[in-house]
Amino acid sequence: MKKIYPLIIKRFFDFFAALFGLLIVAPLLLTLIIVLAIANNGKPFFYQTRAGKNGKLFTIIKLKTMNDKTDKDGHLLPVVYRITKVGNFCRKFSLDEIPQLINILKGDMSLVGPRPLLPKYLPLYNKEQNRRHEVTPGITGWAQVNGRNAISWEEKFELDVHYVDNQAFLLDLKIILMTIEKVINRKDVNSSESDDMPIFTGTKE
Numbered sequence: 001m002k003k004i005y006p007l008i009i010k011r012f013f014d015f016f017a018a019l020f021g022l023l024i025v026a027p028l029l030l031t032l033i034i035v036l037a038i039a040n041n042g043k044p045f046f047y048q049t050r051a052g053k054n055g056k057l058f059t060i061i062k063l064k065t066m067n068d069k070t071d072k073d074g075h076l077l078p079v080v081y082r083i084t085k086v087g088n089f090c091r092k093f094s095l096d097e098i099p100q101l102i103n104i105l106k107g108d109m110s111l112v113g114p115r116p117l118l119p120k121y122l123p124l125y126n127k128e129q130n131r132r133h134e135v136t137p138g139i140t141g142w143a144q145v146n147g148r149n150a151i152s153w154e155e156k157f158e159l160d161v162h163y164v165d166n167q168a169f170l171l172d173l174k175i176i177l178m179t180i181e182k183v184i185n186r187k188d189v190n191s192s193e194s195d196d197m198p199i200f201t202g203t204k205e
Helices: 004-039 085-092 100-106 119-124 129-134 153-166 169-185
Strands: 045-051 057-063 110-112 138-140
Touching (some): 004 110, 045 119, 057 100, 100 138, 110 169, 129 153
Parallel strands (some): 110 138
Antiparallel strands (some): 045 057
16 A cells, blocks of 8 residues: 555545646636736746656746846845735745646646755755655645755755655645645745755755
């Protein structure tokens, strides 16, 4: 059962949960798309290349919570000056993550798994840290419900590998319930993987 779940059952559950979720939130999602399109000059979505299972690259889809304002030299302003009011609202309740349900339908992501990070980090992981790519990345994960940006990159990766070694239905259910609790209480859910974290430059052995 332990092997059957991640190979067969999890994908089946992910697909139908994502499909059902999109149908349920469709009115809210459409409303947010319209409001964000107005706030971001017709650009309601944020697209970025991330590393998925086995390091395969894919395009993640999120709601665009920041505008593209730049300084006089053409450089993007700091995050705090670019988050729109509606974008801040989306982040507080993790609504910006909703479009990733499309990534799940496509098979790029799962509901639960290590968060997919930037491709530039791929050469920087040590052998153990790179094991986080042995499973499909998720919208939420063991590291996200155990500190998120309050812990170091190394601690995050340790938690990711722990998930890889212990992937099971009950653990996924626990992570989903913990995520819901954090969203309701607005704990550790209003920042992305990079906003409050220093750039990962590799682990010193």
